[in-house]
Amino acid sequence: MSLDDPVVITCSISGAIANREQCPAIPYTPEEYAAEARRIVDEGGTMIHIHARKPDGTPSYEVEDFQAISDAIRAEVRDAVIVNFSTGTIGVPVAKRIEYLRACRPEVAALNMGSMNYAKYSSSRKAFVFKMVFANPFEEIIELLEAMNELGIKPEHECFDIGHVGSLAPLIDMGVLTPPLHVDCVMGVLGGIPPTAQNLAAMVANIPSTASGEGASSHWGVIGISREQWMLVGAALSLGGSIRVGLEDNLYLPDGRMARSNGELIAKARGMVEDMGRRPAAVEEARRLLNVAPRPAQQVSGQVAPQVAGEAAGQVAPQVAGEAAGQVAPQVAREAAR
Numbered sequence: 001m002s003l004d005d006p007v008v009i010t011c012s013i014s015g016a017i018a019n020r021e022q023c024p025a026i027p028y029t030p031e032e033y034a035a036e037a038r039r040i041v042d043e044g045g046t047m048i049h050i051h052a053r054k055p056d057g058t059p060s061y062e063v064e065d066f067q068a069i070s071d072a073i074r075a076e077v078r079d080a081v082i083v084n085f086s087t088g089t090i091g092v093p094v095a096k097r098i099e100y101l102r103a104c105r106p107e108v109a110a111l112n113m114g115s116m117n118y119a120k121y122s123s124s125r126k127a128f129v130f131k132m133v134f135a136n137p138f139e140e141i142i143e144l145l146e147a148m149n150e151l152g153i154k155p156e157h158e159c160f161d162i163g164h165v166g167s168l169a170p171l172i173d174m175g176v177l178t179p180p181l182h183v184d185c186v187m188g189v190l191g192g193i194p195p196t197a198q199n200l201a202a203m204v205a206n207i208p209s210t211a212s213g214e215g216a217s218s219h220w221g222v223i224g225i226s227r228e229q230w231m232l233v234g235a236a237l238s239l240g241g242s243i244r245v246g247l248e249d250n251l252y253l254p255d256g257r258m259a260r261s262n263g264e265l266i267a268k269a270r271g272m273v274e275d276m277g278r279r280p281a282a283v284e285e286a287r288r289l290l291n292v293a294p295r296p297a298q299q300v301s302g303q304v305a306p307q308v309a310g311e312a313a314g315q316v317a318p319q320v321a322g323e324a325a326g327q328v329a330p331q332v333a334r335e336a337a338r
Contacts (some may be wrong), residue, residue: 001217001218001219001220001240001241001310001336002240003238003240003277003278003282004282005219005240005278005287006278006279006280006282006285006286007106007237007241007242007243007268007273007281008046008219008221008242008243008278008281008286008289008312009044009045009046009047009242009243009244009266009270009280009281010045010046010047010048010049010084010127010224010242010243010244010245010246011045011048011049011244011245011246011262011265011266011272012049012222012244012245012246012247012249013027013033013036013037013040013050013051013131013246013247013248013262014026014027014028014033014036014050014053014246014248015050015051015247015249016051016053016059016086016089017059017250018246018247018248018251019057020057021253022251023258023259025247025259025260025261025262026058026144026247027053028053028054028055029055030055030068030069030071030072031072031149031223033069033072033073034072034073034075034076034077035134036261036262036263037073037076037077037081037210038076038077039172039261039262039266040081040262040263040266041080041081041261042263042275043263043264043267043270043271043272044202044264044267044273045081045262045287046080046081046082046106046280046281046282046283046285046313047081047082047083047084047290048081048082048083048254048287049084049085049086049110049244049246049248050066050069050070050073050083050084050086050106051067051086051098051248051281052065052066052086052212053065053069061089061092061096061097061100061325062100062219063099063100063104064104066085066104067100067103067104069107070083070104071227072105072296079283079295081177081283082107082108082283082287082290083106083107083108083110084106084107084109084110084156085101085106085108085110086109086110086234087101087109087111087144088111088134088136089132089156089270090135091234092147092214094140094144097144098143098144098147099257101147101148101151101153102151105151105152105178105287106153106289107143107153107154107293107295107302108153108154108155108156108182108290108292109142109148109154109155109156109293110137110155110156110158110184111141111145111148111155111156111157111158111266112134112141112158112160112163112164113136113141113157113159113160113164113165113167113168114133114136114159114160114163114164114167115133115135115136115137116132116133116136116161116189116191116192116321117132117133117136117190117191118131118132118133118134118191118192119131119132119190119191120190121190121337134191136237136326138167138286140168141171141282142171142174142176145171145176146175146176149176152293154182154290154291155177155181155182156182156184157181157182157183157184158186158223158232159183159184159186159203160187160189160191160192160193160270161192162193162199162203162206163184164199165183165203165206165207166206168181168183168207168208170307171277172208179209179211179218180206180209180217180218180219180244180291181208181210181218181219181220182218182219182220182291183207183218183219183220184220184221184222184223184289185203185204185220185221185222185223186197186223186225186245187198187200187222187223187224187225187228187232188224188225188226188227188228188229188232189225192225195224195228195232197210197231197232197235197238200222200232200235200239201239203223203236204239204241205276207220212334215236219242219289219290220236220241220242221241221242221243221244222236222241222243222244222333223244223249224244224245224249224250225249226249226250227249227250229245229249229250230254230268231287233245233272234272234276237273237276237278238276241272242281242289243273244331245247245266245268245269245270246262246265246266247259247262247265247287250265252282253265253268254268256307275278279304280325285298287289287335313324
């Protein structure tokens with residue numbers, strides 16, 4: 001990747017932890033997800049990362065909730081975005097996660113690349129706000145990867161540390177992972193790599209094919225969590241990478257104001273892209289950059305949807321963010337916001 005490449009702007013639309021007590025803009029119902037998707041597309045976002053919720057806001061791993069949300073988004077914006085499903089959680093069997101991938105067939109699915117401590121620390125309290133072990137053993141990574149290969153779903157490799165980047169090479173050697181890859185460097189979670197521009201550059205330098213210079217270049221981006229997000233967006237743009245923002249990762253704009261929608265966050269990200277002399281990728285460009293096949297006609301609520309050629313924050317975020325948070329109790333999220 002280079003500074004000449006267009007920038008894929010991804011939106012993490014909801015997450016699984018923060019609720020409307022922390023941010024009124026977080027979508028719960030399929031209709032609300034669809035309205036947010038419209039705002040995202042109108043401001044230049046080309047991929048939407050989805051954690052499913054029930055209409056009362058409860059995190060869900062049920063096929064019907066992923067399907068209802070995906071259908072609502074497709075009905076609103078058609079093929080103007082790439083749909084990306086979360087598979088990361090704590091305490092949900094791999095088979096259940098594969099079940100909703102098989103039923104809904106998103107174009108992309110996130111795949112966490114290693115186990116880690118996952119925590120938030122309060123220096124004022126001299127104590128952890130929460131702490132847990134986020135387990136992603138190779139057995140589960142391979143099982144999810146084999147399912148994605150079978151279903152034609154592009155894996156998004158979420159790497160929280162440089163060792164997670166190193167876990168890609170043996171999977172390529174085994175033949176269960178084929179470059180070019182789509183890698184996101186997740187930074188800002190305690191237990192993962194510290195969120196600095198230097199550390200981002202080190203992670204990128206170790207991505208297979210990016211590091212070797214052989215074969216097709218892997219695509220990479222940054223996922224900045226909480227207060228460091230906007231600095232990391234700037235760093236990724238200066239290094240030639242893509243970016244992700246959204247209400248899962250950070251609720252605030254750089255000036256400290258809470259975002260009123262995902263669209264506001266995407267608009268700010270797009271402005272930073274343009275200010276850096278780069279340009280946002282159109283959706284078909286994003287599909288080419290990510291090596292995602294053009295989307296065939298899909299079943300939407302029992303009807304075949306026509307294929308549409310779509311071209312279409314400062315403060316501490318209260319959610320655990322990333323892919324670890326599926327089963328954390330709501331009171332933990334409230335504690336994290338303080």
